[in-house]
Amino acid sequence: MNYRHAFHAGNFTEVLKHMALCELLRLLTAKDKKLFVLDTHAGAGGYDLESDQAARTKEADAGILRLMAAPRAGMPAAVARYLAAVAAYDRKFGRSAGPLRHYPGSPRLVRAGLRPGDRFVACELHAEDALALKREFAGDRGVEVRQADGYQALKALMPPVERRGLVLLDPPFEAADEFDRLARALKQALRRFATGCYAVWYPIKDEAAATAFKETLAGVKALILELRLRAAPEGKLAACGLAVINPPWTFEEAMVEALPWVGSALDAGAMLTSRSSASSPTA
Numbered sequence: 277m278n279y280r281h282a283f284h285a286g287n288f289t290e291v292l293k294h295m296a297l298c299e300l301l302r303l304l305t306a307k308d309k310k311l312f313v314l315d316t317h318a319g320a321g322g323y324d325l326e327s328d329q330a331a332r333t334k335e336a337d338a339g340i341l342r343l344m345a346a347p348r349a350g351m352p353a354a355v356a357r358y359l360a361a362v363a364a365y366d367r368k369f370g371r372s373a374g375p376l377r378h379y380p381g382s383p384r385l386v387r388a389g390l391r392p393g394d395r396f397v398a399c400e401l402h403a404e405d406a407l408a409l410k411r412e413f414a415g416d417r418g419v420e421v422r423q424a425d426g427y428q429a430l431k432a433l434m435p436p437v438e439r440r441g442l443v444l445l446d447p448p449f450e451a452a453d454e455f456d457r458l459a460r461a462l463k464q465a466l467r468r469f470a471t472g473c474y475a476v477w478y479p480i481k482d483e484a485a486a487t488a489f490k491e492t493l494a495g496v497k498a499l500i501l502e503l504r505l506r507a508a509p510e511g512k513l514a515a516c517g518l519a520v521i522n523p524p525w526t527f528e529e530a531m532v533e534a535l536p537w538v539g540s541a542l543d544a545g546a547m548l549t550s551r552s553s554a555s556s557p558t559a
Protein backbone atom coordinates (compact mmCIF):
# COMPACT_ATOMS: atom_id res chain seq x y z
CA MET A 277 0.00 0.00 0.00
CA ASN A 278 1.73 3.13 -1.26
CA TYR A 279 -1.25 5.45 -1.32
CA ARG A 280 -1.08 8.27 1.23
CA HIS A 281 -4.09 10.49 1.40
CA ALA A 282 -2.15 13.49 2.76
CA PHE A 283 -0.99 14.21 -0.81
CA HIS A 284 -4.60 14.69 -1.91
CA ALA A 285 -6.32 16.27 1.09
CA GLY A 286 -8.75 19.02 0.17
CA ASN A 287 -8.54 18.51 -3.60
CA PHE A 288 -11.57 18.86 -5.91
CA THR A 289 -12.56 15.21 -5.42
CA GLU A 290 -12.71 15.81 -1.67
CA VAL A 291 -14.95 18.84 -2.16
CA LEU A 292 -17.51 16.72 -4.01
CA LYS A 293 -17.34 13.80 -1.57
CA HIS A 294 -17.27 15.85 1.64
CA MET A 295 -19.93 18.36 0.63
CA ALA A 296 -22.27 15.45 -0.14
CA LEU A 297 -21.24 13.62 3.03
CA CYS A 298 -22.08 16.62 5.22
CA GLU A 299 -25.51 16.88 3.60
CA LEU A 300 -26.17 13.16 3.98
CA LEU A 301 -25.32 13.34 7.67
CA ARG A 302 -27.53 16.35 8.19
CA LEU A 303 -30.52 14.67 6.57
CA LEU A 304 -29.99 11.27 8.16
CA THR A 305 -29.71 12.75 11.66
CA ALA A 306 -32.84 14.87 11.26
CA LYS A 307 -35.00 11.88 12.23
CA ASP A 308 -35.22 11.02 15.91
CA LYS A 309 -33.77 7.54 15.40
CA LYS A 310 -30.26 6.28 15.98
CA LEU A 311 -27.86 6.14 13.06
CA PHE A 312 -24.89 3.87 12.38
CA VAL A 313 -22.05 5.16 10.20
CA LEU A 314 -19.25 3.07 8.72
CA ASP A 315 -16.29 4.75 7.01
CA THR A 316 -14.60 1.77 5.32
CA HIS A 317 -11.48 3.63 4.10
CA ALA A 318 -11.13 6.40 6.63
CA GLY A 319 -7.62 7.80 6.16
CA ALA A 320 -5.83 9.74 8.91
CA GLY A 321 -8.80 11.82 10.05
CA GLY A 322 -7.39 15.30 9.45
CA TYR A 323 -4.65 16.89 7.36
CA ASP A 324 -2.25 19.80 7.66
CA LEU A 325 -2.25 21.58 4.30
CA GLU A 326 1.22 22.91 5.12
CA SER A 327 2.70 19.43 5.59
CA ASP A 328 5.46 18.37 3.18
CA GLN A 329 3.07 15.98 1.43
CA ALA A 330 0.26 18.49 0.89
CA ALA A 331 2.69 21.26 0.00
CA ARG A 332 4.33 19.04 -2.62
CA THR A 333 1.15 18.52 -4.66
CA LYS A 334 -0.79 21.67 -3.69
CA GLU A 335 -3.95 19.84 -4.75
CA ALA A 336 -6.05 21.80 -2.25
CA ASP A 337 -5.40 24.96 -4.33
CA ALA A 338 -7.78 23.76 -7.04
CA GLY A 339 -10.16 22.27 -4.47
CA ILE A 340 -11.16 23.57 -1.07
CA LEU A 341 -9.01 26.72 -1.27
CA ARG A 342 -10.57 27.70 -4.60
CA LEU A 343 -14.05 27.00 -3.24
CA MET A 344 -13.36 29.13 -0.17
CA ALA A 345 -12.18 32.00 -2.34
CA ALA A 346 -15.31 31.93 -4.54
CA PRO A 347 -17.77 34.82 -4.12
CA ARG A 348 -20.40 33.79 -1.59
CA ALA A 349 -23.32 35.35 -3.44
CA GLY A 350 -25.93 32.72 -4.16
CA MET A 351 -23.98 29.99 -2.38
CA PRO A 352 -26.29 27.01 -1.81
CA ALA A 353 -26.97 26.12 1.80
CA ALA A 354 -25.32 22.68 1.48
CA VAL A 355 -22.07 24.29 0.32
CA ALA A 356 -22.19 26.90 3.08
CA ARG A 357 -22.70 24.17 5.68
CA TYR A 358 -19.78 22.15 4.32
CA LEU A 359 -17.52 25.22 4.42
CA ALA A 360 -18.65 25.91 7.98
CA ALA A 361 -17.70 22.34 8.99
CA VAL A 362 -14.27 22.75 7.37
CA ALA A 363 -13.69 26.10 9.13
CA ALA A 364 -14.83 24.62 12.46
CA TYR A 365 -12.18 21.90 12.16
CA ASP A 366 -9.46 24.47 11.42
CA ARG A 367 -10.57 26.44 14.49
CA LYS A 368 -9.93 23.40 16.70
CA PHE A 369 -6.25 24.21 16.22
CA GLY A 370 -6.77 27.67 17.69
CA ARG A 371 -6.93 29.34 14.30
CA SER A 372 -9.29 32.18 13.62
CA ALA A 373 -7.61 34.03 10.73
CA GLY A 374 -5.46 33.39 7.69
CA PRO A 375 -5.86 30.80 4.96
CA LEU A 376 -7.25 27.40 5.81
CA ARG A 377 -4.53 25.15 7.18
CA HIS A 378 -6.17 22.10 8.75
CA TYR A 379 -8.56 20.16 6.52
CA PRO A 380 -10.93 17.55 8.00
CA GLY A 381 -10.98 14.05 6.59
CA SER A 382 -14.23 12.10 6.33
CA PRO A 383 -14.06 10.73 9.91
CA ARG A 384 -13.86 14.25 11.32
CA LEU A 385 -16.83 15.38 9.25
CA VAL A 386 -18.82 12.32 10.26
CA ARG A 387 -18.01 12.81 13.92
CA ALA A 388 -19.06 16.46 13.79
CA GLY A 389 -22.40 15.49 12.23
CA LEU A 390 -23.39 12.78 14.70
CA ARG A 391 -25.53 13.01 17.82
CA PRO A 392 -24.98 11.34 21.20
CA GLY A 393 -26.23 7.77 20.83
CA ASP A 394 -25.28 7.42 17.16
CA ARG A 395 -22.55 4.88 16.42
CA PHE A 396 -19.50 5.34 14.19
CA VAL A 397 -16.87 2.81 13.08
CA ALA A 398 -13.89 4.08 11.05
CA CYS A 399 -11.56 1.55 9.37
CA GLU A 400 -8.08 2.27 8.05
CA LEU A 401 -5.66 -0.42 6.96
CA HIS A 402 -2.39 1.51 6.63
CA ALA A 403 -0.53 1.23 9.96
CA GLU A 404 0.67 4.84 10.07
CA ASP A 405 -2.65 6.37 9.06
CA ALA A 406 -4.54 4.06 11.43
CA LEU A 407 -2.31 5.26 14.25
CA ALA A 408 -2.86 8.89 13.26
CA LEU A 409 -6.61 8.20 13.19
CA LYS A 410 -6.49 6.62 16.65
CA ARG A 411 -4.62 9.68 17.93
CA GLU A 412 -7.09 12.03 16.24
CA PHE A 413 -9.92 10.46 18.25
CA ALA A 414 -8.04 9.49 21.42
CA GLY A 415 -10.44 9.55 24.36
CA ASP A 416 -13.50 10.04 22.14
CA ARG A 417 -16.02 7.30 22.83
CA GLY A 418 -18.13 8.40 19.90
CA VAL A 419 -15.78 6.78 17.38
CA GLU A 420 -14.50 3.23 17.15
CA VAL A 421 -11.28 3.27 15.11
CA ARG A 422 -10.20 -0.07 13.69
CA GLN A 423 -6.98 -0.86 11.88
CA ALA A 424 -8.80 -3.22 9.56
CA ASP A 425 -9.81 -4.01 6.01
CA GLY A 426 -12.86 -1.87 5.33
CA TYR A 427 -14.38 -4.45 2.97
CA GLN A 428 -14.25 -7.13 5.65
CA ALA A 429 -15.73 -4.73 8.19
CA LEU A 430 -18.55 -3.98 5.77
CA LYS A 431 -19.33 -7.65 5.51
CA ALA A 432 -19.20 -8.13 9.28
CA LEU A 433 -21.20 -5.05 10.27
CA MET A 434 -24.12 -5.17 7.84
CA PRO A 435 -26.92 -4.97 8.77
CA PRO A 436 -26.35 -2.67 11.75
CA VAL A 437 -28.53 -3.17 14.81
CA GLU A 438 -29.84 0.37 14.39
CA ARG A 439 -31.33 -0.62 11.00
CA ARG A 440 -30.47 2.90 9.84
CA GLY A 441 -27.05 3.37 8.38
CA LEU A 442 -24.70 5.38 6.19
CA VAL A 443 -21.63 3.73 4.68
CA LEU A 444 -18.87 5.72 3.00
CA LEU A 445 -16.76 3.62 0.63
CA ASP A 446 -13.72 5.61 -0.45
CA PRO A 447 -10.93 3.22 -1.52
CA PRO A 448 -7.60 4.45 -2.89
CA PHE A 449 -7.92 2.74 -6.30
CA GLU A 450 -4.31 1.59 -6.19
CA ALA A 451 -5.22 -1.95 -7.15
CA ALA A 452 -6.21 -2.69 -10.75
CA ASP A 453 -9.27 -4.65 -9.59
CA GLU A 454 -10.58 -2.04 -7.14
CA PHE A 455 -13.76 -1.35 -9.15
CA ASP A 456 -14.55 -5.09 -9.16
CA ARG A 457 -13.89 -5.43 -5.48
CA LEU A 458 -15.99 -2.40 -4.73
CA ALA A 459 -18.90 -3.63 -6.85
CA ARG A 460 -18.77 -7.06 -5.20
CA ALA A 461 -18.62 -5.61 -1.69
CA LEU A 462 -21.49 -3.28 -2.42
CA LYS A 463 -23.65 -6.00 -3.88
CA GLN A 464 -23.10 -8.17 -0.85
CA ALA A 465 -23.76 -5.26 1.54
CA LEU A 466 -26.99 -4.44 -0.28
CA ARG A 467 -28.10 -8.05 0.04
CA ARG A 468 -27.59 -7.84 3.79
CA PHE A 469 -28.81 -4.29 4.28
CA ALA A 470 -30.88 -3.19 1.31
CA THR A 471 -32.23 0.00 2.87
CA GLY A 472 -28.85 1.41 3.92
CA CYS A 473 -27.49 4.59 2.40
CA TYR A 474 -24.12 4.04 0.68
CA ALA A 475 -21.88 6.81 -0.67
CA VAL A 476 -19.29 5.38 -3.03
CA TRP A 477 -16.46 7.49 -4.42
CA TYR A 478 -14.76 6.58 -7.71
CA PRO A 479 -12.15 8.16 -9.99
CA ILE A 480 -12.89 8.74 -13.67
CA LYS A 481 -9.55 7.98 -15.30
CA ASP A 482 -10.75 5.16 -17.44
CA GLU A 483 -14.23 6.16 -18.71
CA ALA A 484 -15.15 2.59 -19.61
CA ALA A 485 -14.27 1.30 -16.16
CA ALA A 486 -16.29 4.05 -14.45
CA THR A 487 -19.26 3.39 -16.76
CA ALA A 488 -19.06 -0.35 -16.14
CA PHE A 489 -19.08 0.31 -12.41
CA LYS A 490 -22.18 2.49 -12.69
CA GLU A 491 -23.85 -0.25 -14.70
CA THR A 492 -23.43 -2.60 -11.74
CA LEU A 493 -25.87 -0.28 -9.92
CA ALA A 494 -28.72 -1.15 -12.28
CA GLY A 495 -31.79 -1.99 -10.23
CA VAL A 496 -30.64 0.15 -7.33
CA LYS A 497 -31.98 3.58 -6.40
CA ALA A 498 -28.98 5.86 -6.82
CA LEU A 499 -27.91 9.40 -7.43
CA ILE A 500 -24.70 9.85 -9.38
CA LEU A 501 -22.73 13.07 -8.87
CA GLU A 502 -19.76 13.81 -11.11
CA LEU A 503 -17.23 16.61 -11.48
CA ARG A 504 -14.84 17.07 -14.41
CA LEU A 505 -12.21 19.78 -14.16
CA ARG A 506 -11.86 21.83 -17.35
CA ALA A 507 -8.14 22.38 -16.81
CA ALA A 508 -6.24 19.77 -14.81
CA PRO A 509 -2.47 19.51 -14.63
CA GLU A 510 -0.99 16.89 -16.97
CA GLY A 511 -1.11 13.41 -15.45
CA LYS A 512 -3.41 14.38 -12.59
CA LEU A 513 -6.88 13.03 -11.96
CA ALA A 514 -9.35 15.36 -13.70
CA ALA A 515 -12.73 13.76 -12.98
CA CYS A 516 -14.47 11.76 -10.30
CA GLY A 517 -17.86 10.68 -9.13
CA LEU A 518 -19.85 9.82 -6.06
CA ALA A 519 -22.66 7.29 -6.29
CA VAL A 520 -25.17 7.72 -3.48
CA ILE A 521 -27.37 4.68 -3.08
CA ASN A 522 -30.72 5.08 -1.30
CA PRO A 523 -30.25 8.82 -0.79
CA PRO A 524 -32.43 10.36 1.92
CA TRP A 525 -35.46 12.42 1.02
CA THR A 526 -34.48 15.91 -0.31
CA PHE A 527 -30.82 15.00 -0.86
CA GLU A 528 -31.31 15.12 -4.61
CA GLU A 529 -32.94 18.54 -4.36
CA ALA A 530 -29.99 19.86 -2.33
CA MET A 531 -27.47 18.45 -4.82
CA VAL A 532 -29.36 19.81 -7.83
CA GLU A 533 -28.81 23.21 -6.26
CA ALA A 534 -25.26 22.70 -4.93
CA LEU A 535 -23.47 20.73 -7.63
CA PRO A 536 -23.60 23.25 -10.51
CA TRP A 537 -22.52 25.99 -8.12
CA VAL A 538 -19.53 23.91 -6.97
CA GLY A 539 -18.71 23.07 -10.59
CA SER A 540 -18.67 26.70 -11.57
CA ALA A 541 -16.56 27.70 -8.51
CA LEU A 542 -14.02 24.97 -9.33
CA ASP A 543 -14.10 25.48 -13.11
CA ALA A 544 -15.49 22.00 -13.58
CA GLY A 545 -18.33 20.42 -15.48
CA ALA A 546 -20.89 19.05 -13.06
CA MET A 547 -23.36 16.29 -13.77
CA LEU A 548 -26.10 14.72 -11.72
CA THR A 549 -27.86 11.55 -12.81
CA SER A 550 -30.75 10.04 -10.98
CA ARG A 551 -31.58 6.35 -11.24
CA SER A 552 -34.68 4.86 -9.81
CA SER A 553 -34.60 1.21 -8.81
CA ALA A 554 -36.43 0.13 -11.89
CA SER A 555 -35.06 2.30 -14.66
CA SER A 556 -31.93 3.67 -16.32
CA PRO A 557 -30.52 7.25 -16.05
CA THR A 558 -33.07 10.04 -16.34
CA ALA A 559 -31.06 13.24 -16.55
Ligand SMILES: C[S@@+](CC[C@H](N)C(=O)[O-])C[C@H]1O[C@@H](n2cnc3c(N)ncnc32)[C@H](O)[C@@H]1O
Pocket residue numbers: 277279280281293316317318319320321380381382383399400401402405424425426427446447448
Ligand atom coordinates in the same frame (compact mmCIF):
# COMPACT_ATOMS: atom_id res chain seq x y z
C1 LIG B 1 -9.05 7.93 -0.35
S1 LIG B 1 -8.31 7.58 1.16
C2 LIG B 1 -9.57 7.87 2.33
C3 LIG B 1 -9.93 9.29 2.55
C4 LIG B 1 -11.02 9.51 3.57
N1 LIG B 1 -12.18 8.66 3.31
C5 LIG B 1 -11.47 10.96 3.56
O1 LIG B 1 -12.42 11.28 2.84
O2 LIG B 1 -10.89 11.75 4.31
C6 LIG B 1 -8.26 5.82 1.15
C7 LIG B 1 -7.66 5.24 2.43
O3 LIG B 1 -7.91 3.84 2.44
C8 LIG B 1 -6.82 3.18 3.06
N2 LIG B 1 -6.94 1.76 2.67
C9 LIG B 1 -6.44 1.10 1.59
N3 LIG B 1 -6.92 -0.16 1.51
C10 LIG B 1 -7.77 -0.30 2.57
C11 LIG B 1 -8.61 -1.34 3.02
N4 LIG B 1 -8.70 -2.51 2.37
N5 LIG B 1 -9.35 -1.14 4.14
C12 LIG B 1 -9.31 0.04 4.81
N6 LIG B 1 -8.52 1.07 4.43
C13 LIG B 1 -7.77 0.91 3.32
C14 LIG B 1 -5.63 3.94 2.55
O4 LIG B 1 -4.52 3.76 3.38
C15 LIG B 1 -6.15 5.38 2.54
O5 LIG B 1 -5.85 6.04 3.75
